[in-house]
Amino acid sequence: MKVKLRYSHEAASKPILAEIILKTGLLINIIEAKLTPKEGEMVIDIATQGQALKRALEYLRAAGLEVTELRSLVEVDRERCISCGACISPCPSRAIRFDESLDIEIDERRCIGCGICISACPRKAIQLI
Amino acid sequence: MNEERGKEELRRYEEINEKIRRGDAVVMTAEEFIEFVEQSGLEKAAKEVDVVTTGTFGAMCSSGAFLNFGHSEPPIKMVRCWLNDVPVYKGLAAVDAYLGATSMSETKPFEYGGGHVIEDLVSGKEVELRAESYGTDCYPRRSLETTIILDDLNQAYLYNPRNAYQRYNAATNTSDHILYTYMGTLLPRYGNVTFSGSGQLSPLYKDLNLETIGFGTRIFLGGGVGYVVGEGTQHKPQSGFATLAVKGDLRGMSAEYLKGAVFHNYGTTLYVGVGIPIPIINMRVAATAALKDEDIPVDILDYSVPSRDRPIIKKSNYAELKSGKVVIGDKEVPSSPLSSIKVARKIAETLKRWIEAGEFFIQRPIELLPNYREFKPLKIKKREVTVGDIMMPLKDLVLAKPEDDIKKVAKMIIEKNIDHVPIVSEEGVLIGIVTTWDLTRALAEDKKTLKEIMTRYVITAKESERVDDVAKRMAEHHISGLPVVDDVMRVKGLITSDDISRKLVGRRGI
Numbered sequence: 082m083k084v085k086l087r088y089s090h091e092a093a094s095k096p097i098l099a100e101i102i103l104k105t106g107l108l109i110n111i112i113e114a115k116l117t118p119k120e121g122e123m124v125i126d127i128a129t130q131g132q133a134l135k136r137a138l139e140y141l142r143a144a145g146l147e148v149t150e151l152r153s154l155v156e157v158d159r160e161r162c163i164s165c166g167a168c169i170s171p172c173p174s175r176a177i178r179f180d181e182s183l184d185i186e187i188d189e190r191r192c193i194g195c196g197i198c199i200s201a202c203p204r205k206a207i208q209l210i
Numbered sequence: 211m212n213e214e215r216g217k218e219e220l221r222r223y224e225e226i227n228e229k230i231r232r233g234d235a236v237v238m239t240a241e242e243f244i245e246f247v248e249q250s251g252l253e254k255a256a257k258e259v260d261v262v263t264t265g266t267f268g269a270m271c272s273s274g275a276f277l278n279f280g281h282s283e284p285p286i287k288m289v290r291c292w293l294n295d296v297p298v299y300k301g302l303a304a305v306d307a308y309l310g311a312t313s314m315s316e317t318k319p320f321e322y323g324g325g326h327v328i329e330d331l332v333s334g335k336e337v338e339l340r341a342e343s344y345g346t347d348c349y350p351r352r353s354l355e356t357t358i359i360l361d362d363l364n365q366a367y368l369y370n371p372r373n374a375y376q377r378y379n380a381a382t383n384t385s386d387h388i389l390y391t392y393m394g395t396l397l398p399r400y401g402n403v404t405f406s407g408s409g410q411l412s413p414l415y416k417d418l419n420l421e422t423i424g425f426g427t428r429i430f431l432g433g434g435v436g437y438v439v440g441e442g443t444q445h446k447p448q449s450g451f452a453t454l455a456v457k458g459d460l461r462g463m464s465a466e467y468l469k470g471a472v473f474h475n476y477g478t479t480l481y482v483g484v485g486i487p488i489p490i491i492n493m494r495v496a497a498t499a500a501l502k503d504e505d506i507p508v509d510i511l512d513y514s515v516p517s518r519d520r521p522i523i524k525k526s527n528y529a530e531l532k533s534g535k536v537v538i539g540d541k542e543v544p545s546s547p548l549s550s551i552k553v554a555r556k557i558a559e560t561l562k563r564w565i566e567a568g569e570f571f572i573q574r575p576i577e578l579l580p581n582y583r584e585f586k587p588l589k590i591k592k593r594e595v596t597v598g599d600i601m602m603p604l605k606d607l608v609l610a611k612p613e614d615d616i617k618k619v620a621k622m623i624i625e626k627n628i629d630h631v632p633i634v635s636e637e638g639v640l641i642g643i644v645t646t647w648d649l650t651r652a653l654a655e656d657k658k659t660l661k662e663i664m665t666r667y668v669i670t671a672k673e674s675e676r677v678d679d680v681a682k683r684m685a686e687h688h689i690s691g692l693p694v695v696d697d698v699m700r701v702k703g704l705i706t707s708d709d710i711s712r713k714l715v716g717r718r719g720i
Contacts, residue, residue, distance in 0.1 A: 163267070163469055163481060163553060169534075169546035170402035171395040178534070183552035201395040203269065203471035203481070203548070205321075 082134055083112065083154070083193075087147035088121040097144045098125070107137055112193045124151065124194060153210060154194030157185055161206035168198035168207060216421045216578050219492040223574040226260050226489050230568055235260045237487075237565045239558035240411050240499060247500040256496035261565055261572060264413040265430070265485040265557030268406050268549030269471055271392070272372035272443060273480045274310040275328055275460055278364040279339065281305055282356075287349035288341040292316070293327045293358075295338070304349055308369075311470075311480035323478025326470030328368070331360045332432070333465040366460040368432055368468075372442035374484045376414035376452040377506055380405035380531055382523055382543065385514035387686075390475035394548050396513055400523075403510055403536050403545035408554035409503040409528030413486035414452045418498035422489050423454070424575025430485030430561045431456055433464030435570070438486075438579075446585045450507070454579075456484065467557065481550070485557040487565060489572050504529035510536065516679070518587060597680055598673035600713045601694050601703035609634050609701065612641065612661040616652050619644065619660060630691040630704055633664050638700045640693055643668045670695045671705055681710050 093116060102109055108128040115122050127137055141148050164184055169177045176191035177198060187198075199207045229235035236259050238246060243262045247255040277298075279288075287304040291297070295315045299308040313324040330337055336357045345352040360366055381393035382403045389396040394404040409415075417423045427438040436458025445453045467483030490496045506528045511520040524538050536545045564570035608622045610631050619631055623646060633642035642664035652663045671680045671692040680692060684707055691706035 163550045165268075165481070165548055165550040166546040167394045167404065167548050170404060170544040171397055171546075172544075173397065173401070175544060183550075183555075197395060197397075200390070200474040203394075203473055203479075204469065205472060 082130060083124060083126050083151040084138065084141070085149040085151055086123045086125060086141060087149075088116065088123070089145060089147075090119050092145040093118060093121055095144065097141070097146065098123075100144075101137060101140050105133070105137060105140070107133065113195070126193075151194070153187075153189045154192045155187060155196075155198060155207050156210050157187065158206045158208065159184075161204045162202075163204055163206075165203065167203055168201045171197050171201045173197065214494075215419060215581065216424075216575070217492055220256060220490055220496070221260060222491075223489060223572055227571045229260060230565055230571055233566070233568055235565060237261045237263060237562045239555070239562055240264050240416050240488075241555070241558070244410060244500055244502055247496075252493070252496055252500060255500070256490055256493055259490055259496075262416060262488045262490060262499040263485060263558045263561040263565070264408075264416045264488060265411050265483070265554040265559075265561065266374055266408040266413060266549060267467065267481055267483045267553035267557060268408070269392070269473070269479045270370060270373045270482045271312050271479045273328075273368065273370040273482050274308055274324060275331075275366055275368050277307050277309060277366050279305040279307070279358065280362070280364050282351060282354055284351045285349050286341060286343050286351035286354055287346055289343045291339070291341040293337050293339055294322065294330070295340075296322070296324050296327050298324075300341075312477055314478050320472060320475070320477060323470065323472070325468075325478050325480030328460070328480055329465050329468050329470040331366065332460055332463050332468050334359060334361075360461060367457055368436065368460055368463065368482075369439075369455075369457045370442075370482065371455050372444060372453045373456050373482055374413050374442070374454045374486075375407060376412060376418070376447070376450050377409075377508060377528075378406040378451075379520075380508050380510040380526060380545070381513045382510050382538070383514045384512045384523070389513055390473070391513050392473050392476045392479070393513060394473065400538050400541060400543050403526075403531065403538075403543050404548055405508060405510075405528075405531045405545060406548045407508075407528070408549055408551055409506050409532060410501065411551070411554045411558055412506070413484060413488075414454065415450070415501065415506055416499045417486075417488050417495060418450070418501070419494060420447055420452060420579045420581050421495050422491060422575065423486055424578040426573055426576040427486065428571065428573040429456065429458075429487075430483065430557055430564070430570075431458035431463065432460070432483055433467035434458055434460075434462035437573075438575070441579045441583065444585060445579070445583045447579070447581045447583065451585075452579065454484075467553070483553060483557050485561040487561060487570070487572050502529065503527060503532055510538070595677045595714065596673065597671050597675045597677060597694055597705050598703075600677060600709050601671075601673070601705040602709065603703045604701065607632065607701070607704055609638075610644065610660055611635075612659070612664065614660050616649060616658060616660060616663070620649050623649065630693075630706065631660075632668075632693040632701050632704065633660055634701055640668060640670065640695050640699050640701050642666050643693060645691070668693060670699075672696075673702055677705075677710055677714065680705060681707070 110126040113124040311325040315322040383396035442453025469481040694703040
């Protein structure tokens with residue numbers, strides 16, 4: 082599950098991720114981070130689900146972070162898309178492929194929201210959501 | 211084979227058209243034909259199939275439209291003209307214009323361009339027309355602003371000087387930074403491969419020897435009917451890079467097959483849908499119409515080399531490229547197309563339907579296209595300033611060895627008033643570089659020998675390189691000096707941003 086964390090001034094000075102990893106043993110992958118000593122935003126991927134995920138999210142919230150669960154990071158405007166495939170190979174997480182009818186398909190679980198596909202699309206058919 | 215080319219041995223155009231009229235012509239898309247040949251053999255397929263339809267839908271920068279706006283009251287000799295802020299070529303008569311696909315909007319460059327205007331016109335959208343003039347006795351008006359739609363124009367025809375490349379090279383990037391090219395986004399260090407063209411559906415590849423596609427061939431163009439009006443620019447059929455010049459009335463075309471597009475940091479273009487019927491007039495044509503993706507070679511080129519002769523990284527083919535991964539060395543690299551195979555297929559199917567319905571007839575070319583054309587480079591005749599012209603030569607350089615004492619080098623730097631010291635081996639081969647900044651750091655950190663502080667990954671230049679290219683490299687890496695080396699990395703000199711700015715003041719040609 083990908084989660085966006087927003088750090089406030091107080092939270093930014095605490096090693097919250099390190100604590101949660103040590104405490105729960107969960108595998109957490111930092112996908113994107115923009116942190117300053119004052120505040121910040123981070124997208125992480127927590128490699129778990131169900132109860133364990135719920136507990137992890139509760140922990141993050143209790144530590145003072147604003148937590149948003151990311152179900153999908155980008156979307157394709159089917160009206161604009163011409164199924165060319167220019168977005169497929171530039172995707173660093175290999176989240177994009179052709180489906181059987183050669184339409185573009187984005188695997189939400191793999192997408193890391195980096196946005197390379199957005200600039201790679203000659204039709205400007207992909208947007209961050 | 212030249213005399214043989216175009217010979218109607220299996221069937222004549224008249225016979226094919228008669229069958230189309232009667233509604234019993236046998237038409238297959240190129241992919242259906244391939245399958246049929248595999249099942250029944252080439253002989254039988256050639257005997258039974260009258261026409262094979264093809265298609266491609268890709269970015270074709272050499273595309274555009276000739277437009278005639280009609281005369282305003284009082285009339286104007288348009289000298290400068292814009293459609294939705296996209297400059298239109300006005301070196302023609304008063305209200306004739308050419309709208310090129312890569313011309314970019316002056317207010318929204320890299321976002322909207324000539325290709326988009328064509329798409330908008332064909333969609334029936336209103337487009338803003340602005341024009342300026344100096345005013346003449348016969349054309350007194352000096353400016354105008356209005357809106358137009360496609361139906362307001364007297365003539366509006368697509369005229370594309372180069373479309374439908376027979377096949378096209380694929381692209382990858384060996385450098386360590388991302389590239390944004392007309393071949394799309396190329397990730398660093400062989401991160402991906404992009405390719406263009408529709409492979410086994412490619413109109414010109416299916417008639418590899420150009421036996422049926424020629425001047426006057428009737429084609430599917432942008433969803434309507436168009437014609438081949440000659441060889442395309444950069445036509446190079448002897449190596450499988452034949453191209454076409456095509457023309458067709460924009461009225462009757464569909465925005466589904468004409469799409470404005472943007473390649474990030476490159477510019478705007480137009481995706482054009484082209485479909486060509488290949489009449490199976492002889493066995494040679496049947497054989498090339500049956501060629502499969504794996505039979506069509508594609509070189510993967512390194513687009514990080516900023517040269518017209520880019521090195522070939524791998525010899526591949528459309529089957530491997532379309533599979534989604536290409537093996538380069540020991541690495542599996544993702545590959546993806548820039549042309550839409552889905553739409554190419556749809557074009558071949560649409561054209562097939564048109565012929566089956568008796569709405570589209572096969573035109574014998576008035577003249578075949580040349581099957582050989584020299585492809586000439588553009589020579590830069592004025593000598594350009596090279597690194598060798600302005601670099602500090604070897605004899606004036608301070609060089610050092612890795613084990614040299616820092617203090618000794620610091621002294622030399624002061625005596626000679628320089629900033630960069632290349633570190634070389636006994637043979638004079640470059641192994642590192644030290645700058646005055648490195649020495650400052652050495653002092654702060656109490657280091658003794660150059661080995662401890664030198665930069666080992668050195669950006670270099672060659673004597674023959676243009677100063678302009680080297681200046682760009684310095685800026686990219688935020689450095690102020692590059693050792694100049696030969697092919698075996700022996701130091702030949704040093705070029706600094708100081709040299710460039712001081713020695714080139716007032717000089718031109720870089």
